[in-house]
Amino acid sequence: xxxxxxxxxxxxxxxxxxxxxxxxxxxxxxxxxxxxxxxxxxxxxxxxxxxxxxxxxxxxxxxxxxxxxxxxxxxxxxxxxxxxxxxxxxxxxxxxxxxxxxxxxxxxxxxxxxxxxxxxxxxxxxxxxxxxxxxxxxxxxxxxxxxxxxxxxxxxxxxxxxxxxxxxxxxxxxxxxxxxxxxxxxxxxxxxxxxxxxxxxxxxxxxxxxxxxxxxxxxxxxxxxxxxxxxxxxxxxxxxxxxxxxxxxxxxxxxxxxxxxxxxxxxxxxxxxxxxxxxxxxxxxxxxxxxxxxxxxxxxxxxxxxxxxxxxxxxxxxxxxxxxxxxxxxxxxxxxxxxxxxxxxxxxxxxxxxxxxxxxxxxxxxxxxxxxxxxxxxxxxxxxxxxxxxxxxxxxxxxxxxxxxxxxxxxxxxxxxxxxxxxxxxxxxxxxxxxxxxxxxxxxxxxxxxxxxxxxxxxxx
Amino acid sequence: xxxxxxxxxxxxxxxxxxxxxxxxxxxxxxxxxxxxxxxxxxxxxxxxxxxxxxxxxxxxxxxxxxxxxxxxxxxxxxxxxxxxxxxxxxxxxxxxxxxxxxxxxxxxxxxxxxxxxxxxxxxxxxxxxxxxxxxxxxxxxxxxxxxxxxxxxxxxxxxxxxxxxxxxxxxxxxxxxxxxxxxxxxxxxxxxxxxxxxxxxxxxxxxxxxxxxxxxxxxxxxxxxxxxxxxxxxxxxxxxxxxxxxxxxxxxxxxxxxxxxxxxxxxxxxxxxxxxxxxxxxxxxxxxxxxxxxxxxxxxxxxxxxxxxxxxxxxxxxxxxxxxxxxxxxxxxxxxxxxxxxxxxxxxxxxxxxxxxxxxxxxxxxxxxxxxxxxxxxxxxxxxxxxxxxxxxxxxxxxxxxxxxxxxxxxxxxxxxxxxxxxxxxxxxxxxxxxxxxxxxxxxxxxxxxxxxxxxxxxxx
Numbered sequence: 001x002x003x004x005x006x007x008x009x010x011x012x013x014x015x016x017x018x019x020x021x022x023x024x025x026x027x028x029x030x031x032x033x034x035x036x037x038x039x040x041x042x043x044x045x046x047x048x049x050x051x052x053x054x055x056x057x058x059x060x061x062x063x064x065x066x067x068x069x070x071x072x073x074x075x076x077x078x079x080x081x082x083x084x085x086x087x088x089x090x091x092x093x094x095x096x097x098x099x100x101x102x103x104x105x106x107x108x109x110x111x112x113x114x115x116x117x118x119x120x121x122x123x124x125x126x127x128x129x130x131x132x133x134x135x136x137x138x139x140x141x142x143x144x145x146x147x148x149x150x151x152x153x154x155x156x157x158x159x160x161x162x163x164x165x166x167x168x169x170x171x172x173x174x175x176x177x178x179x180x181x182x183x184x185x186x187x188x189x190x191x192x193x194x195x196x197x198x199x200x201x202x203x204x205x206x207x208x209x210x211x212x213x214x215x216x217x218x219x220x221x222x223x224x225x226x227x228x229x230x231x232x233x234x235x236x237x238x239x240x241x242x243x244x245x246x247x248x249x250x251x252x253x254x255x256x257x258x259x260x261x262x263x264x265x266x267x268x269x270x271x272x273x274x275x276x277x278x279x280x281x282x283x284x285x286x287x288x289x290x291x292x293x294x295x296x297x298x299x300x301x302x303x304x305x306x307x308x309x310x311x312x313x314x315x316x317x318x319x320x321x322x323x324x325x326x327x328x329x330x331x332x333x334x335x336x337x338x339x340x341x342x343x344x345x346x347x348x349x350x351x352x353x354x355x356x357x358x359x360x361x362x363x364x365x366x367x368x369x370x371x372x373x374x375x376x377x378x379x380x381x382x383x384x385x386x387x388x389x390x391x392x393x394x395x396x397x398x399x400x401x402x403x404x405x406x407x408x409x410x411x412x413x414x415x416x417x418x419x420x421x422x423x424x425x426x427x428x429x430x431x432x433x434x435x436x437x438x439x440x441x442x443x444x445x446x447x448x449x450x451x452x453x454x455x456x457x458x459x460x461x
Numbered sequence: 462x463x464x465x466x467x468x469x470x471x472x473x474x475x476x477x478x479x480x481x482x483x484x485x486x487x488x489x490x491x492x493x494x495x496x497x498x499x500x501x502x503x504x505x506x507x508x509x510x511x512x513x514x515x516x517x518x519x520x521x522x523x524x525x526x527x528x529x530x531x532x533x534x535x536x537x538x539x540x541x542x543x544x545x546x547x548x549x550x551x552x553x554x555x556x557x558x559x560x561x562x563x564x565x566x567x568x569x570x571x572x573x574x575x576x577x578x579x580x581x582x583x584x585x586x587x588x589x590x591x592x593x594x595x596x597x598x599x600x601x602x603x604x605x606x607x608x609x610x611x612x613x614x615x616x617x618x619x620x621x622x623x624x625x626x627x628x629x630x631x632x633x634x635x636x637x638x639x640x641x642x643x644x645x646x647x648x649x650x651x652x653x654x655x656x657x658x659x660x661x662x663x664x665x666x667x668x669x670x671x672x673x674x675x676x677x678x679x680x681x682x683x684x685x686x687x688x689x690x691x692x693x694x695x696x697x698x699x700x701x702x703x704x705x706x707x708x709x710x711x712x713x714x715x716x717x718x719x720x721x722x723x724x725x726x727x728x729x730x731x732x733x734x735x736x737x738x739x740x741x742x743x744x745x746x747x748x749x750x751x752x753x754x755x756x757x758x759x760x761x762x763x764x765x766x767x768x769x770x771x772x773x774x775x776x777x778x779x780x781x782x783x784x785x786x787x788x789x790x791x792x793x794x795x796x797x798x799x800x801x802x803x804x805x806x807x808x809x810x811x812x813x814x815x816x817x818x819x820x821x822x823x824x825x826x827x828x829x830x831x832x833x834x835x836x837x838x839x840x841x842x843x844x845x846x847x848x849x850x851x852x853x854x855x856x857x858x859x860x861x862x863x864x865x866x867x868x869x870x871x872x873x874x875x876x877x878x879x880x881x882x883x884x885x886x887x888x889x890x891x892x893x894x895x896x897x898x899x900x901x902x903x904x905x906x907x908x909x910x911x912x913x914x915x916x917x918x919x920x921x922x
Binding site for chain 2: 046053054060348
């Protein structure tokens, strides 16, 4: 209780500080120095978003992933205007914050790509591929051609396409984190789900490319879809195959300029941003490029880079103590694996800074007014049911494992679903109502999976 | 030779890619999707800046700090227009890149603050304080009242004030890195220089506050200077003293929400950004606030946070090997010191991303046309001589150590000098010519110090 009271005290204190400083700012800063004032205010808004993202992180205490809390707190901040509080309205109009959010998604997909691994994708093999394909095709068809037109009749075909597309992609991040939290990452069910989620992500990104192009160009033809599909596959496969050759060469070469972690980090970011730009250039979403960049960049390409700090630490330990050969070997291999993983650890702080901005901002764009609309709420519940049933049937398309666990492991939608919704909204295809429906679906699938998985796994024992 | 040829091949290839993609972009992307195209182009520009920053990092091969290379490559990119290449001109007009650069300086000063330590400042004591004060006062007076009016007569008094101010602050980063590269961090000379550089930084920031206020308000009065000085000292000392109480409380409290490195990182960033905003709110530069935030945030306030990855690594090592108690202890203490330092390691990747943007952009703002002006070049050389002499005399104000090493250790100007120049230019006080003079002075003092220090230290043996 004391804990909770303090949280309220800190939150209210912080909100009070924002309101007070806004009042001062509107008189002094804005009047005085235009540009410098805007920059400093943007610093404050970034701090505000990160602060509330962390308050949202409290949902982890009740077993939910942090991304859910960031969305929910965003929804709250974005709808304070309904009760007359307009303190946070400037965030939604700030072009720099909007850019930082978009850079955040690119960094997130780069990160997901880095965590994925072409080798792992091959190992999980056929069952993962079947689960992925069924789990993408079924919800897409159900969403686009069945429940979409049935529950929300009279809309443009493009809107149904985006609805179907947003139902496809399982969130790798959420899925992995749920299994990790339950300590079940090494079970065959978890392996299949993780493998399928990776393939699923690639399929989802291709669907996004196809759907985006259909919407942008306005017409649908088999040849056009074929060309876009070919272009998307060519870009992904091409960048992966070429990248396998170019990345180690560039890694080896740039290691000659500097071998520090700064160079390693910068190469990763340059790869991610250039491929994001190239993807946009050929008509794909930038996140597709960032994901491909992440897939290309395997830690092994950076074996030429050493982390001087960790190496120094280990040398110190070995020097200061009587160490037998076994221990020395074990420590060296731990350091080896640590520095391999370091490539992901390096991107992490940048993700800490930028990714919550995307999710809080996405939450802020949800209009709660639409939720007071009972028909929309009912539609959202029905769409959520379809989202769950589609993935459950995908689980039932294979044998030899607990198919309920596989199916529910695929249920959480997250980043990618929201990105679909945001892009659809940006293109003017998805209405505010359908945007709200998709966000509710993402929140509910994310919310429903952890407790159900928990129950299924415990029942299995 | 092969190495150099490949570098040219990669650089030319990358430039070719930029030019080609620009050509495509101007036809396709821009025409098609305005906002998305602009965002993707900004991704490309960030990648371009980071790429060339790393090419600039090649100066490390000839014993120069990377910051120098970033400046020089910026100067080159910014002046390609002189030979008809306008490819990189859009970077200087991009408001988002400009914001990222300004966020970069804030992150840098937060980082410098984190590396500094109130305890260390006390230890180096009197000699460091004397060197700092003489090394700030002498160049400031020489610049503002002697060489400024003498070499560039007829300018506004405010311009001389900014020139004098930009001559004061030794670059902590460059100084520390020079001694570190030479393996001389533990000598008394290095200790005094490092201590003095920290005090010097605080003095420089106060001078910046005073000078900025004088320029902004337009009038100079002893009472006003006193009030600004009091406000600056009150803000710094107040935030440091209050921060000592509040930071551990907040650290302890937020550790209850999450104990991961994400929370640790986010708290540091929130502190830095909020204090940067508050500094701006009371009329100081945002970087003053960021520096104060860094000073407040000592690793000890984050003892409630553990890095689960490193802890798991160590447990694994200890489990897999026959380890005696001595070794286990040594490893644990190495991990302990590693996780204490982790607070700085977490900010580093964000600095890798944003800080080079500031330095490359600063270099790009240097007009080489001004350098073809022989009088300006001569003035720059004279100002550089004053910058060096001022710090050498500071070295001679103490006894018992090699005073030439202390003096030359204080010579490199860097970040802070450039920030002064950039702010002065932003306020319209510093002309393009004087901006170029200051940048040349920064480049030359940075360039001159490493070889001279190297020579002095070797002669000492």
